[in-house]
Amino acid sequence: MIIAVDGPAASGKGTIARALARHFGLPHMDTGLLYRAVALQLFRWGGDPGNEFEALRACHELGVDPADPELRTETVSKFASAVSAYPSVRTALLERQQEFAGQPGGAVLDGRDIGTVIAPQADAKLFVTASPEVRAARRHQELVGRGMAAHLADVLNDIRARDARDASRETAPLRQADDAILLDTSGLDVNAAIAEAIRLVEERLALP
Numbered sequence: 001m002i003i004a005v006d007g008p009a010a011s012g013k014g015t016i017a018r019a020l021a022r023h024f025g026l027p028h029m030d031t032g033l034l035y036r037a038v039a040l041q042l043f044r045w046g047g048d049p050g051n052e053f054e055a056l057r058a059c060h061e062l063g064v065d066p067a068d069p070e071l072r073t074e075t076v077s078k079f080a081s082a083v084s085a086y087p088s089v090r091t092a093l094l095e096r097q098q099e100f101a102g103q104p105g106g107a108v109l110d111g112r113d114i115g116t117v118i119a120p121q122a123d124a125k126l127f128v129t130a131s132p133e134v135r136a137a138r139r140h141q142e143l144v145g146r147g148m149a150a151h152l153a154d155v156l157n158d159i160r161a162r163d164a165r166d167a168s169r170e171t172a173p174l175r176q177a178d179d180a181i182l183l184d185t186s187g188l189d190v191n192a193a194i195a196e197a198i199r200l201v202e203e204r205l206a207l208p
């Protein structure tokens with residue numbers, strides 16, 4: 001069983017995808033981490049996110065620890081959004097995502113193009129969203145909680161800019177798949193959002 005979870009920045013798709021994976025006993029892949037790893041590699045080299053060739057080289061020479069906290073910084077988020085627009089970068093990262101999705105027993109993947117490009121055959125697809133203001137407030141709280149200096153207005157601007165770039169790129173843009181279920185968590189706390197996601201997936205799979 002493959003479950004695809006897509007949505008804009010800080011919508012809570014990772015939180016929901018992890019919970020779905022736990023609930024259904026499936027492995028989970030946060031595909032944003034792949035783009036973040038490319039971005040961080042490039043950043044550490046002092047590379048230019050405006051240069052597709054350099055970004056592609058970073059894909060082939062990835063040496064980033066997936067647990068590195070620097071993957072979550074706002075600078076890396078911006079770099080990731082820039083390099084993810086390159087068709088060559090997306091192609092270089094495609095196979096490992098599709099292999100993960102296709103493993104025996106299935107998987108849960110979250111990102112921007114899981115339901116549209118990586119696993120259009122997924123058994124259940126969620127498109128998780130929330131208003132930009134709610135998403136910014138959650139991300140701001142998260143950053144402050146991690147001891148990072150962050151201003152709410154900057155976080156909101158960054159989220160808006162990243163969404164606009166992700167949705168307007170030509171290759172695999174952020175969009176809701178035609179057969180994805182929309183889940184707006186603006187008025188739901190974490191537990192309520194997870195419970196609703198599980199209910200929607202079970203309903204889609206016609207599970208008792």
Ligand SMILES: Nc1ncnc2c1ncn2[C@@H]1O[C@H](COP(=O)(O)OP(=O)(O)OP(=O)(O)O)[C@@H](O)[C@H]1O
Pocket residue numbers: 007008009010011012013014015016032138139142185188189190191193
């Ligand atoms: N329903 C919710 N209510 C309150 N906070 C939430 C909710 N869902 C997620 N959060 C919090 O919002 C933040 C962003 O959530 P999460 O990391 O799951 O989003 P994401 O869409 O995976 O983000 P990104 O696009 O950056 O990978 C986290 O701090 C998370 O704990």
Ligand SMILES: Nc1ccn([C@@H]2O[C@H](COP(=O)(O)O)[C@@H](O)[C@H]2O)c(=O)n1
Pocket residue numbers: 009010031032033035036077080081082084085110111112113114162166
């Ligand atoms: N399937 C995906 C996943 C991510 N991206 C790009 O990476 C950026 C960071 O992703 P997060 O999920 O960690 O926020 C994101 O802004 C996208 O540009 C992608 O293109 N496709």
